Amino acid sequence: MASIYKTNSLSHTVLLIDGNHFESSQLISPRIIEILKKKSKKDFKVFGIIDEHGNDIIVAPFVSKENRSAATLLEDVRTLGSVAQKVSVAVQLETISVASELSSELNFAFLEGFALTNYSFSKYKSNSSPQLKDIYVQENMLNDQAISTLNHIVKSVFYARDIVNEPLSGLNAKSLSGSAKSFSENVGIQYQELGIDTIRSLKMGGILGVNKGSLNDPTFTVLEWKPENAVNTNPIVLVGKGVVYDSGGYSIKVGDGMKTMKCDMGGAAAVFGSIYLAALEKLPLHIITIVPAVENMINEKAIVPGDILTISDGTTVEVLNTDAEGRLILSDALVYARQFNPEFVFDFATLTGAAMRALGSEGAAFMGTASQEIKDLVQAAAYYSHERVSEMPLWEEYAEQLKSDIADISNLGGPLAGAITAGKFLEHFTKYPWLHFDIAATAFLSHSSSYRLAGGTGTGIRLMLEFFKRYIANVQK
Ligand code: BES
């Protein structure tokens, strides 16, 4: 991973300039000013050029469009950073040094977009695509704290991308938990893995049922970040769906449905990454992260449609579709969360194709019973980080669809409102303020979009960092 460092060197490769006032820029030479003068501001884009000393330089002119909100401006600059990274790689640079004449907030966004683009999952490639080794920034561009935050964001998001990109052959429930153990040790997070005997003795029938078709044991991981200066008395609990592979089970996925299903632990990646980042940033918050992890596979022991499972709170579930497995394992985790008397619980899950159809990959669906104040903080954080979310209702009528003739509840709703009926199912197991984030469409992309590269995105982590900051500020005021 390329880190971001400060430099007091005067030679800079990437020049981030104010495209609206480039004529008076101190960063670019008269020759570049002449080049820019010939173009219309609307056509400004990142370009590479050889300077008078024969060095490659990359000019990134930022032109703010009219009527942009503060949040969209930041996203525009992240995208500019992403383009600048691609141009830097295209001209075969190995390290770059960035100078800027923009505000530190915009500089942060530029470097965020740049650094998040500087990623590739290449461990299985004999010839990996080149990336920049190091990123240097001019002294006055950002303060030390901001640089360290940037490096922490990159570290935690890349961790999440790596585990989402890792196929089943390289990541099972045990190694997913192991990956959390590794980062926990370095940053003072308490790590606990319940083990199969405990999962059995707690009668976690959702987790055990979904995993029955697998040769590997499920895992149940509990992480705790509890700094002395925590501003919350009751913990914030994050729950993540850890289906390391979703074949659908006997309700097997058809066509290309299975092709990307290594991403079905994207919720786990989001909550592991979020607590990791909170710890790296030493946030004054008490956070507990819970990840139930399974493989949804088929063998002669696997559950079949029509089977009944008993969740750890005693609720019986008629499994009408073995492909609606996420809600089954999450229910055990949501029940487990009760013992912590949480301030509130957020769950992240690649839960439904319906959420994907509703919003596409432009945002995640969220829903739940947390206060309007918490929802507002989430919305503000979502726009700022550009990990956007849109709320769906949880009206009581939707629960009708989950009625079962022979069990307390069924795991399958009707053909409509599938993201909501999944949420409704989860709500049954919550006894605290709660929000559910359905990241089915945003956790894994088939095509790159700006700094959100094809493959695992690591979504949810930057959203949570912004949410945590706002929550802390809110408590302290
Ligand atoms: N993991 C899938 C949801 C999913 C789909 C995630 C596409 C990422 C991309 C989930 O377990 C699933 O299969 N859901 C079913 C539920 C249905 C059977 C009620 C779905 O959405 O089709």
Ligand code: ZN
């Ligand atoms: Zn499924």
Ligand code: ZN
């Ligand atoms: Zn799934």
